[in-house]
Amino acid sequence: MPPRAPSLILKEEVIPYLTFSLQDLLCRLPTELKDNLLEIRLRVGRPVMLVFSDMDMVLPGSSSLSRPEMEQCMQLITQSSVYAREEELRQGFITLPGGHRVGLVGKAVLEDGRIRTLKNISSLNIRLARQVVGAADKVVSYLVQDGSFISTLLVSPPGCGKTTLLRDLIRQLSSGIPKLNLKGHKIAVVDERSEIAACYQGMPQNDVGPRTDVLDGAKKAEGIMLVLRSMSPEIIATDEIGSSADVVALEEALVSGVRLVATAHGDGPDDLQERPVLRELLKHGLFGRIVFLSMAKGPGTIEAVFNGQDLKPMFIEHLSIGGGRHDIKTSRCLNTDICYG
């Protein structure tokens, strides 16, 4: 099936969840804008904003959003079933079919000091999902040695394409890569924030490969132990390692002979020693490869790949993983094989 144009995805999967007045205005946007749209932000009493990768603008023709309009959007998004979205409301985001994510805030209702639910929703942020198939093409050869995959950590500041890269890496490892003589692996994805597979009612909305099992919404540390027991994975994938409990669980997995692929927050190679969690991860030698991403050439620029054992760079180059919403030129690309997009 050929990939659908982003404007078509917007029309089919996102616009039906908005009020009639907004539906009309969004449909009338020029296709070029629709294709590059990243976020739609709705705020009660303020005009609707559209966010693109390099700018934002007020939705042409829209006046400030009224409370009933917001309530109608909420009804459409929750499909008149707030009770079924309780857990997601507590977390502050709802996943739509197609993997699009709606972040929301309003008045928090507390119980025992924890957020029980949100009411009087005042802001919605609809983030359009866009899976970049082939995002990992350029790095994957560095992560495979003699036909076997080496545990990998992806490190970058937010918004640089860590999760996009992770998702495609999962897809490729799950399907197998004949070119690198890599067979398909059983992968368990612990998707705490539903960002990797973007599950809607338990069904992954993104292509995560044929041998991938997704545990959606569980805490990472607990989830890693669960999939380890229940799914006999060869590789465990997870997003945003942040706490020492996560590190302990990853160690446990490694002892069981499972390889890992994960992401963590960090600004660059210098952070490896500075951030306690990263330092911890390296100290235990959990990861054989570390991939750094940055915004240097737009979102999704691969800065460098490090060897996790001796912390020596194997490769330093600015490469775009592709799929950025505006053209990202790849410069200084020596090997034409790994340069595209």
Next chain:
Amino acid sequence: MILKLLGALILIFATGNIGFTMARSLKRRVLLLSQLQGLLQFLVTEIDFAVTLLPEALIKVGESMGPEIDHFCQEVVSSLQLGLPLSIAWERSLSTLSDITSLSGDDTKPLKALAPVLGLSDRKDQLRHLKLAQEHLRQREVKAEQEANQNQKLWCYLGVLSGLVIVLILV
């Protein structure tokens, strides 16, 4: 003479039929009220245990209930698909339901009270509202049953006898 007899028989049959239809609609009303309670009980289960989305739950429940309830559920779901808010879809479909069945406007009141709250709050709150509506429907059912018992025979006799009276007057 034969013609007269035939006419008289047709007349008695007609009025009798009207009486029986009225009697049957009283019984039907009781049945519908109990089915509506069944609908709410089903929603309680779907919301509490299965956490099914409301449109899906309505489609499921419709299939397992009588044709009137099925029609009602389908109407709600198709209005939702058109983008109408649930409160409006629910109220509209309820008034259609009371139009095409023997349910009175008062009978659907407990369900109408659900319109502004259904699907809009957390599970606990939903269950509370559904249970309350169920209780109100049960009271209406008891009332309807009493009325049916009292009036059913009355309508049957009334139908046949009024036919006889008209025949006697005409003869």
